[in-house]
Amino acid sequence: MSRACVLATLLPLLALAGCESSGASSRGPFVMRKPQWDYQSYDRIAVLPVQVSEKVKSALSELDREAAEEAARQATFLLEDRLAANGQFTVLPRGALDDVLSAQDAQGLATMEEPASILPAGKITEADALLVGSLEQFALKTEQSEELQPVYVRDDAGHIIRDEAGQPRLIREEVVKLHRHEARVGGRFRIIEAQTGKVLYTHAVEPILHADSQRDAPPRAKPAELAENAAKEWAEDFYVNVAPIRRQAKFKSEMLTVALDYYQGRYDETKEIPATQSEFLVVVRKLPPVCNRTRCRVTVAAARGGEYFDQDFVWSSADPVRGVAIRVPVQKLKEAGGEKFYARLYCEGEAEPVLERKFYLATGESE
Known part of the structure; x- marks a missing residue:
């Protein structure tokens, strides 16, 4: 299933206290709203x-x-x-x-x-x-409708294989x-x-x-x-x-990913964004059920500091697998300079991110 997500501004909280972490880039806060x-x-x-x-x-x-x-x-x-x-x-x-x-x-x-x-x-x-x-x-x-859908070359792990320009390699197109x-x-x-x-x-x-x-x-x-x-x-x-709400939510690192696009029911996840790409996706998915209708915000920041993109949304649990995919212009990364960046997820106006995902521009060295 899928459902449109409505953009919203964040509402203030009374407090937000950390609790047990469920991964290197995850944690389980108690969210309280007045x-x-x-x-x-x-x-x-x-x-x-x-x-x-x-x-x-x-x-x-x-x-x-x-x-x-x-x-x-x-x-x-x-x-x-x-x-x-x-x-x-x-x-x-x-x-x-x-x-x-x-x-x-x-x-x-x-x-x-x-x-x-x-x-x-x-x-x-x-x-x-x-x-x-x-x-x-x-x-x-x-x-009912008929659509022309591309079929791409994939490796053994199911990842799309791309050419030197960073474009998916096409096998054929079929009518579905x-x-x-x-x-x-x-x-x-x-x-x-x-x-x-x-x-x-x-x-x-x-x-x-x-x-x-x-x-x-x-x-x-x-x-x-x-x-x-x-x-x-x-x-x-x-x-x-x-x-008044007091909810505990355990976040897992796979709930925030970076992808080049969405093809045939799957995200083409990546740790590196080609400089030739016009845009990429920051994907939020499979958040805990207690997060339904939670106000959230995604940001993209350079490792050396400064946020270069942010967008608010209301999380909906209607389609948790596909989730919310936010398109970010690659030009934003180029303007920031450097190679290493972070996508971050904030929920309910919290000062600190609940999830963080590191990624790179072009062929920057990985850590």
Whole structure:
């Protein structure tokens, strides 16, 4: 599977403490994040069912509406489970407010500019705050296409063999039929003060893409299944922004690599970048599950000092094997001068990198 990653700026952390290392260039920090709302004043939380917006419903077929409703349910369940396990909040049992809030009320709370009109004083006494979500983007897609794909010469280890100019050696090109399923899910969540109807916090998420493709046969994951997973990630993104987080993640050196390109389902990994190459890849992949929706940053720095490239992204666990591939112009290395460079991965605004990968430009000597 693959999913687009949304670029984001880093959010501040309360603290980050190191723990046991799992390799020469890896470690396992505890990541702690403080939410950007007054969460400590609201102990009792009610998670209302995520609503599919009327606009989305009207644009979908009956079958796709059912898929959207199921995706919304899965988002609700994940959010309930995460908040209950967090320990900061007392999460009301599912359905605890069914007698005082209808489905229409929940829809209004999720979408109205002034939700206070739905919550007259004293109507809700069981909860301090309500969490409501509105699924506002939903699309399923199935497509087939024919593509001309190159077949390259490889050595016994499976690495692509290159010519003197650094270009892959081509055997032939072949036509392949590709089948692709995808789903896009997005929307916003709100936290509403139960006694007043005041909106305490709003969190919007750009549409999250989940996709699966396969040659010569339909992918295993159906579009509706992809939609459920995308909806769960949508809810996960909200959770990590509204609840205090303390997560341990063990990073391994192979999670950060340098490659010349991506061919036929594999990265052409390297320790040396030919000066004739126009760009190369810094690849982040297979991060621990606890890193899902974590804000990260990749930098490229010369060994003698100075960063010459950096890019932020949000890690998604949808396609951990392919991961996130960031293209870096080779010209950046030439401008820096020297032969030895480091690719570094930072997570959650940490001052020190969690991973580091050494590589060289052209025929620089290796250590």
